[in-house]
Amino acid sequence: MLKAQNLAKxxxxxxxxxxxxxxxxxxxxxxxxxxxGSGKSTLLRCLGLLETPDAGTVILDGEQxxxxxxxxxxxxxxxxxxxxxxxxxxxxxxxxxxFPHMTAAENVxxxxxxxRKIGRRxxxxxxxxxxxxxxxxxLADRYPSEMSGGQQQRVAIARALSMRPKVMLFDEPTxxxxxxxxxxxxxxxRNLSTEGMTMVVVTHELRFAREVANEVLFVxxxxxxxxxxxxxxxxxxxxxxxxxxxxxxx
Ligand code: ADP
Ligand code: MG
Numbered sequence: 001m002l003k004a005q006n007l008a009k010x011x012x013x014x015x016x017x018x019x020x021x022x023x024x025x026x027x028x029x030x031x032x033x034x035x036x037g038s039g040k041s042t043l044l045r046c047l048g049l050l051e052t053p054d055a056g057t058v059i060l061d062g063e064q065x066x067x068x069x070x071x072x073x074x075x076x077x078x079x080x081x082x083x084x085x086x087x088x089x090x091x092x093x094x095x096x097x098x099f100p101h102m103t104a105a106e107n108v109x110x111x112x113x114x115x116r117k118i119g120r121r122x123x124x125x126x127x128x129x130x131x132x133x134x135x136x137x138x139l140a141d142r143y144p145s146e147m148s149g150g151q152q153q154r155v156a157i158a159r160a161l162s163m164r165p166k167v168m169l170f171d172e173p174t175x176x177x178x179x180x181x182x183x184x185x186x187x188x189x190r191n192l193s194t195e196g197m198t199m200v201v202v203t204h205e206l207r208f209a210r211e212v213a214n215e216v217l218f219v220x221x222x223x224x225x226x227x228x229x230x231x232x233x234x235x236x237x238x239x240x241x242x243x244x245x246x247x248x249x250x
Contacts, residue, residue, distance in 0.1 A: 001026040001198045002167045007046050007056035008068070009039075016042045017053070018222035024167065024215075027196040031209040031230075034219035035245060040202045041171050043219065047200065048089045048169050049082060060085060061166050087115055090160030090168040094176045096152040098144040098159075104131060105140040108159045116163070130158040134188050150181030154188055161192075168192065170201040206249065210234055218242045 002024040009017040016039045024030045032040050045051035047058060049065060058066040065085040098107045108127035112118045118126070131137045134154035144152050153173055160168060170189065174182040186208050193199055193212050203209065209216050210230045217227040218241070226239045237243050 001061055002047065002200070003057075003059040004047060005057045005059075007043070007053045007058070009042055009046060009051065009053050015222055017046070020056070020219075020222075020224055022217060022224060022227070024198055024200055026198050028214040029193045029197075029199040029201060029212050030215045030217060031213040032200065032202045032217045032219055033204070033206070033209065033245075038219050039222050040219055044091075044169050044171050044200065044202055048091050049086050050091070060088060083115070087111070087163050088166045090163060090165035092153070092156050092160055092168065092170045092173050094172045096144070096149070096156040096176075098152055098155055100144050103141045103143055104136060104147070104155045104158075107144070107155055108162050111159065111163050126162055127158070130162040131155070133161060134158045135184075148181055149177045150184045153177065153181075153185050157185075157188055157192075167198045167200065170199065170203070172202055172204070174203065174205060204249075206234065218245065220245065 003022070005021045007017050007020040008015070020043055022030070032043065034040050042051060046053045049058070053066065053068050055068040057064060057068060102110070105124060105127045108130060109120070109123040112123035112126055113120060128137050128140050131140050134157055136151060136154055136158065139147060139151065147155070173189070174185050177185065182205070186205060189199070189201065190212055213230045215227055216230045216233040218225045218233065220241050226233065226237060226242045233242065234246065237246060
């Protein structure tokens, strides 16, 4: 469903990603782990087409959505095409980025009315349907300031889902939350994974990774050091770097 080959990205002279390749099969969940500053967010932003890689390719559902080879780079600049592909990728960030002056339903409706050009009444129905999926239909008319962080993050997930993305990308979705609110968000993600959503999740929640991931990717030094099913990564990592990283967390 989502495939990246040899993605490279530098900020100025500093290489952040140095040839990252990965493949996420339809209906599976890949979890990316790695130390702070190792390039996880940069990788996710490249996959989500929010950042232009310097080189490499991104293929979404069989369609090449980014080609870093010189001759085709300009494709990335075609705003309409880019906007379409971006809307096929649901992004959820550490900070929820809800508009404070809009209710939960209005936040979810925004992409439907502005990007998909759906009328307000129909958009409202879709919004409430997706708020129900995250257990929040009863709070559809609340403002973000009237909701807990966990509830706000679930609204952000409903907002992404309402666009019917092909892939959901999560960047540390629970790390801004108070500990007691983490599980309600992870539970929503667990359900999505079980229902067959294709997902890429950057997280430090290793228990979640073990339970939910089909594949865990350990990123370090701008590249994927090791990728394997969770049991292998956590119980018998093959690479020294992976062992060092994991033992520091235990
Ligand atoms: P992670 O998500 O794994 O913590 P990031 O992808 O956020 O890592 O960052 C990787 C490195 O790239 C860090 O050293 C960070 O300071 C740097 N970086 C991230 N974004 C930018 C940017 N827009 N400009 C310059 N440097 C950046
Ligand atoms: Mg990050």
